[in-house]
Amino acid sequence: MKKKIVLASMLFASVLALAACGNSSEKESAKETTEAVKVEKKETAAAELKDGTYKAETGFDDRGWKAVHTITVSGGKVTESTFDYENKDGALKSEDEEYNKNMESKSGISSKDATDQMDKAFVEAQSADIEVVTGATHSTENFKATAAALLEAAAEGNTETIVLK
Known part of the structure; x- marks a missing residue:
């Protein structure tokens, strides 16, 4: 045993x-x-980004807005990012005072403040992988999609406007 x-x-x-x-x-x-x-x-x-200005946009949503995003690359780095929404008349959501007031009262942040935060985070990170802005989840998703497409275009040197669906 x-x-x-x-x-x-x-x-x-x-x-x-x-x-x-x-x-x-x-x-x-x-x-x-x-x-x-x-x-x-x-x-x-x-990956080396080619200097230039790159633009991406989405189609119009159910409320009549499309995301528009432009970046500037200089010295191989994103130096400027401008993200906003534009209606059929070319008016920008960030400049619509009534819309911004309503959004801020409902979600705690205005469209202008949210897009400013995303632009700043993108330039700092040099990446589309940014934190979601609380109160602007849908906008952050659109931002990430356009930013990723813009980085790819900048790596290829494609300065044609990219239209995402």
């Missing part, structure tokens, strides 16, 4: 040792993969 207990204990210890080795290997492999992805993302983010 003692032999069986000793044998079972040795078998259990062996399995534990092998499992520990496997976990160490898996952890090391996962760590290497994570580092490779980080390097790849960094290289992609650092």
Whole structure:
């Protein structure tokens, strides 16, 4: 009986040792993969942007607004970002005082303040991956989509207006 207990204990210890080795290997492999992805993302983010002015817009929504986003790239970096909504008459949502008052009273932030925050965050991050502006979730989603398209256009040097659907 003692032999069986000793044998079972040795078998259990062996399995534990092998499992520990496997976990160490898996952890090391996962760590290497994570580092490779980080390097790849960094290289992609650092891809040389071609100097110029780039514009993207969406189609008109149900309320008659389309997102318009223009960036300026200088020295391979985004130096300026201007995001807004425009109606069929060319009026900008950020300049519509009544709309901004209503939005701020309902969501806690005006369209102008939200777009200013997004523009600033984008230029600072040099990335479309910015934080969602509380009270302007839909606008942030549109911003991220147009910003990503603009970064791609700037990497290619495509200065034609991009129209997103």
